[in-house]
Amino acid sequence: MGSIENLVTQIQGLSGSIDDIAHLHNILKVADESLHAEPSALSSVLDQVDPAKHSLGYLYFLEAFTSGPVSKEQALTLIPILARFINCCDAQQIRFAPDKFVSVCKRFKDHVLLIESPLRGVSPMRAAVRKLQTTSEHLTTLHPDFLLLCLLSKSYNIGLSVLEDDIFDVDQPRDLFLYCYYGGMICIGQKRFRKALELLHNVVTAPMNAINAIAVEAYKKYILVSLIHYGQFSTSLPKYASSAAQRNLKNFCQPYIELATTYSSGKIAEFKIYVDTNREKYDNDKNLGLVKQVVSSMYKHNIQRLTQTYLTLSLQDIANTVQLGSPKEAEMHVLQMIQDGEIFATINQKDGMVRFLEDPEQYKTCQMIEHIDSSIQRIMTLSRKLNAMDELMSYDPLYLSKVRTCFEILRQVTVVSEGFVSSGWEGATEIRL
Amino acid sequence: MASSSSGLTFKLHPLVILNISDHYTRVKSQLHPPPSAHHCAPAAADPFAPPAPAAADPPRVYGCVIGVQRGRTVEIFNSFELLYDPATHSLDRAFLDKKQELYKKVFPNFYVLGWYSTGSDAEESDMHIHKALMDINESPVYVLLNPSINHAQKDLPVTIYESELHVIDGIPQLIFVRASYTIETVEAERISVDHVAHLKPSDGGTAATQLAAHLTGIHSAIKMLNSRVRVLHHYLLAMQKGEIPCENSLLRQVSSLLRRLPAIESGKFQDDFLMEYNDTLLITYLAMLTNCSSTMNELIDKFNTAYDRHSRRGGRTPFV
Numbered sequence: 001m002g003s004i005e006n007l008v009t010q011i012q013g014l015s016g017s018i019d020d021i022a023h024l025h026n027i028l029k030v031a032d033e034s035l036h037a038e039p040s041a042l043s044s045v046l047d048q049v050d051p052a053k054h055s056l057g058y059l060y061f062l063e064a065f066t067s068g069p070v071s072k073e074q075a076l077t078l079i080p081i082l083a084r085f086i087n088c089c090d091a092q093q094i095r096f097a098p099d100k101f102v103s104v105c106k107r108f109k110d111h112v113l114l115i116e117s118p119l120r121g122v123s124p125m126r127a128a129v130r131k132l133q134t135t136s137e138h139l140t141t142l143h144p145d146f147l148l149l150c151l152l153s154k155s156y157n158i159g160l161s162v163l164e165d166d167i168f169d170v171d172q173p174r175d176l177f178l179y180c181y182y183g184g185m186i187c188i189g190q191k192r193f194r195k196a197l198e199l200l201h202n203v204v205t206a207p208m209n210a211i212n213a214i215a216v217e218a219y220k221k222y223i224l225v226s227l228i229h230y231g232q233f234s235t236s237l238p239k240y241a242s243s244a245a246q247r248n249l250k251n252f253c254q255p256y257i258e259l260a261t262t263y264s265s266g267k268i269a270e271f272k273i274y275v276d277t278n279r280e281k282y283d284n285d286k287n288l289g290l291v292k293q294v295v296s297s298m299y300k301h302n303i304q305r306l307t308q309t310y311l312t313l314s315l316q317d318i319a320n321t322v323q324l325g326s327p328k329e330a331e332m333h334v335l336q337m338i339q340d341g342e343i344f345a346t347i348n349q350k351d352g353m354v355r356f357l358e359d360p361e362q363y364k365t366c367q368m369i370e371h372i373d374s375s376i377q378r379i380m381t382l383s384r385k386l387n388a389m390d391e392l393m394s395y396d397p398l399y400l401s402k403v404r405t406c407f408e409i410l411r412q413v414t415v416v417s418e419g420f421v422s423s424g425w426e427g428a429t430e431i432r433l
Numbered sequence: 434m435a436s437s438s439s440g441l442t443f444k445l446h447p448l449v450i451l452n453i454s455d456h457y458t459r460v461k462s463q464l465h466p467p468p469s470a471h472h473c474a475p476a477a478a479d480p481f482a483p484p485a486p487a488a489a490d491p492p493r494v495y496g497c498v499i500g501v502q503r504g505r506t507v508e509i510f511n512s513f514e515l516l517y518d519p520a521t522h523s524l525d526r527a528f529l530d531k532k533q534e535l536y537k538k539v540f541p542n543f544y545v546l547g548w549y550s551t552g553s554d555a556e557e558s559d560m561h562i563h564k565a566l567m568d569i570n571e572s573p574v575y576v577l578l579n580p581s582i583n584h585a586q587k588d589l590p591v592t593i594y595e596s597e598l599h600v601i602d603g604i605p606q607l608i609f610v611r612a613s614y615t616i617e618t619v620e621a622e623r624i625s626v627d628h629v630a631h632l633k634p635s636d637g638g639t640a641a642t643q644l645a646a647h648l649t650g651i652h653s654a655i656k657m658l659n660s661r662v663r664v665l666h667h668y669l670l671a672m673q674k675g676e677i678p679c680e681n682s683l684l685r686q687v688s689s690l691l692r693r694l695p696a697i698e699s700g701k702f703q704d705d706f707l708m709e710y711n712d713t714l715l716i717t718y719l720a721m722l723t724n725c726s727s728t729m730n731e732l733i734d735k736f737n738t739a740y741d742r743h744s745r746r747g748g749r750t751p752f753v
Contacts, residue, residue, distance in 0.1 A: 363715075364707040372714040379721045386728045393732055399739035 011057030547574035
């Protein structure tokens with residue numbers, strides 16, 4: 001008990017400058033064992049230490065306090081304490097002991113899930129993510145947990161705001177899998193299919209030694225989203241995907257690949273039959289909602305294909321070609337597509353004719369200037385990063401050694417060939433480099 | 434130097450200035466061969482470029498200026514070189530006469546109006562040459578080009594002197610007095626002078642350097658405009674605060690200038706302008722994309738060389 005009192009006074013004393021905190025950190029590391037030995041004794045101590053000013057000390061106490069299994073009631077009392085700590089802790093102090101912070105936050109997430117109200121955890125987790133990140137391009141271990149809470153509480157918007165940041169730094173590469181998978185699901189929820197495709201693509205093509213369950217699930221969703229967004233899907237993975245993925249992914253996702261081939265035939269009736277027969281499998285993977293969206297997207301893609309062949313078309317003809325029930329349905333579909341900005345057309349209700357137009361974008365508005373300007377800014381930052389990476393690569397000793405050996409070989413060959421040439425050998429002209 | 438009181442207006446054509454500077458640069462580079470090849474080439478093309486480092490005194494070159502005098506206006510059109518004989522401190526007279534004859538055949542209107550030289554200031558020995566020329570033209574002009582580059586100076590380093598009879602210490606003497614002049618150009622002259630001014634040395638053939646030179650020119654022009662506008666703005670602010678007495682004539686000039694902008698203000702202009710602006714932005718964007726792709730390509734090549742294992746197909750170093 002006395003040692004804990006000592007610790008409290010030390011924490012209160014040494015929470016001033018950076019050097020003090022580093023010193024404090026060392027003391028706490030040493031005292032960690034003794035803290036873990038008596039977790040229950042720490043509840044009274046927690047009141048004496050201020051989470052905002054003495055974050056590091058509070059963190060250690062909290063971590064020792066919350067270790068071990070908890071029941072639902074205990075979780076209920078713990079959650080406000082944890083939430084308060086996360087919201088008001090000092091980011092600088094926290095970064096001295098990131099793994100402790102991560103474990104505290106993970107426990108927080110578990111408690112929140114235990115009492116089945118994930119919404120309570122969303123805001124504190126977001127604060128935790130921001131505090132742990134050194135820059136906004138940093139992917140921490142807490143990101144996937146945060147996204148999981150967003151998904152479970154259906155607060156997709158908050159998740160999206162974190163997804164908007166580009167990632168350049170990763171703590172632990174394996175976080176990337178879950179982050180991209182959950183991120184893809186959030187984007188699907190918000191109907192941002194292009195971004196979802198990007199994220200899911202990252203999961204599928206990430207380097208992996210052996211096939212990964214996350215990658216399999218991601219591949220299934222990837223197929224479906226690609227059908228919804230592009231209307232087509234190519235089964236060949238790009239060259240940079242890992243060999244494990246290229247060989248094994250298809251075996252696990254057989255029903256979905258067949259779905260894609262049926263889709264590409266363009267016949268809606270057949271497609272619907274196929275979906276109904278395999279309904280259970282999709283339901284088990286919880287992808288049935290997505291599959292239904294694929295069905296409705298088929299109509300859209302067929303209508304879009306029509307814009308490339310015809311200038312004007314009657315609603316009746318559209319209904320026939322796309323295999324819709326009646327011209328009324330066709331009109332509804334076309335209207336919806338015009339509103340979403342997927343096609344450009346005008347409907348003449350008197351004749352029942354639809355006239356397809358060109359993209360009316362003239363590129364002469366100020367908004368377009370701002371849009372292009374922001375794209376240029378983004379690409380400038382990207383270019384700077386690429387140049388920095390390129391330079392870093394040039395200093396890499398591995399690279400330099402390989403380049404040097406190549407250069408040596410080249411030099412040797414040149415010397416040898418010169419020797420041949422100068423000795424007047426007739427065959428020398430053919431090997432001139 | 435006092436200023437001229439003869440009341441003559443002088444008009445100088447840029448060809449004269451180019452000729453003088455060309456003559457000077459040639460003589461100088463022949464006397465002091467430059468240490469590296471590309472030192473003399475830019476100096477030859479650009480009249481006001483810094484000269485190659487000279488060990489000795491810069492040489493003086495001499496020549497004759499010709500032109501037309503109509504009434505009170507003296508217009509100097511052209512010039513040619515003359516040899517200076519340091520022994521007799523005079524110019525080669527025979528050559529001058531012959532040249533004058535030749536020029537008369539082509540340009541019957543042109544007369545020898547005076548002579549030119551280079552240097553920082555008019556000297557006493559110059560009066561000698563001046564008097565020698567006085568039998569061709571009763572009142573010759575003396576055009577002096579200062580070849581030393583002074584970056585602080587904004588005007589042309591060319592001065593025109595006339596000779597006047599002044600009574601100094603009881604003795605009537607001819608002294609040089611400064612005369613003001615304006616630069617006069619014909620359209621054709623402006624085009625050629627522009628072309629010469631932008632002439633770049635031998636490797637100006639590549640499109641990249643030409644584009645860079647063109648853009649640099651535009652950039653410096655805009656910079657100069659910006660600084661001038663800022664000066665005006667500062668001045669007007671000071672006037673507003675009352676630090677400087679209000680000068681109505683200047684205010685009138687500023688107001689008329691402002692009323693001349695904007696030149697065009699219509700819907701169609703706005704449309705076209707924005708479209709062109711967007712096009713340029715798109716091209717910049719495309720250029721950046723290409724640049725990034727090429728950097729990315731190099732990076733990946735380096736990565737592959739460094740971390741390549743025996744299996745090149747579809748394999749990266751796994752991190753899970």
